[in-house]
Amino acid sequence: MKKVAIVGAGQVAEKVHAAYYQTKPEAFHLAAVVDPDLARGELFCQKNQFQKAYTAIEKMLIEVQPDIVSICTPNRFHYENVMHALEACCSVFCEKPPAMTSGEAQAMWKRAEEKGVVLAYDLQHRYSPEAQMLKENISLLGDIYYSEANALRRSGVPGWGNFIDKALQGGGPLIDYGIHMLDTALYLLDFPTIKAVSAYQYQKIGPKKNQGTLGSWDPKKYTVEDSLFGTVEFEAGGILRLNTSFALNIQSDRVLDVQLCGDQAGANLYPGKIYTDQAGELEILKEIASTESNNHFTSIDHFCRKLAGDPHAMIADGRQGFIIQRVIEALYQSAEIGGKVEL
Secondary structure, three states: OEEEEEEOOOHHHHHHHHHHHHOOOOOEEEEEEEOOOHHHHHHHHHHHOOOEEEOOHHHHHHHHOOOEEEEOOOHHHHHHHHHHHHHOOOEEEEEOOOOOOHHHHHHHHHHHHHHOOOEEEEOHHHHOHHHHHHHHOHHHHOOEEEEEEEEEEOEOOOOOOOOOOHHHHOOOHHHHHHHHHHHHHHHHOOOOOEEEEEEEEEOOOOOOOOEEOOEEOOHHHOOOOOEEEEEEEEOOOOEEEEEEEOEOOOOOOEEEEEEEEEOOOEEEOOOOEEEEEEOOEEEEEEEOOOOOOOHHHHHHHHHHHHHOOOOOOOOEEHHHHHHHHHHHHHHHHHHHHOOOEEO
16 A cells, blocks of 8 residues: 655645545555645645645655655645655656756656656646547658647636746746647657747736636736747657637637647547548548546556556656656747747
């Protein structure tokens, strides 16, 4: 039985991490939660059957000696908590993004390798049935030279947590929401070598409004971008367009999708379809019916299977986390300097 600790007693910790571990009482001992607010940590323990609450990860690691640590803090605190857990030889499952900088993500990746433990990130859309269908049939597309990843909301500024605070989050829709479609696109493309990126970002709506479909916020505290549009250039010649927004005057409430265009066929993630053209007529080659699936649980399950030595377990590991963080960092850098960033 593996001893589990969670750092950060917020919504994702309860609804995703604790909820998953509770489904396998024979495999996991719910040992501890760490939160700077002791009362909140104790309430979390009572509601989710964890044994003890702590305010400091260092003390928890010494006293509990967990096998697994889930990191569910604001982005700014991912690095320090992951590194503490890795130093204690714990395997770590961390919420996205990996960190605030690519340097931090690289250090986390290298330390996990040195300690011989598993480090994985919760980038759950790659585990969707649609993504898996595309991955299994990707050869049908031929040479994929154009891709597009969209994570757009018309009026979806989060009204809870720290999502509008750049100092705590590192950015807005790109690092919070767009990262999912960026990861899924790179996963489907098998993480091709990246040559350069360029981007434009805007803060046109968030500081002017205070309410949307996901709640209300204080526009005076809005310090992140509300949209960012970028291009990723690959060494082999293809490109990936990335479009992200918390707030953008589009018709749909939400657009969440990856599109792949090859010389033989094209594909979309949501809904999952592969198609081609025959004499001007669209021909569907493969498709999968939309189904309800808990991709978060599948993501954690693959992490736990990896710990158990399953050779078929697939995780968003430290190396891939570093690549994703480096792309995000470069996109923000490009938007700030107004020019292309070579990788």
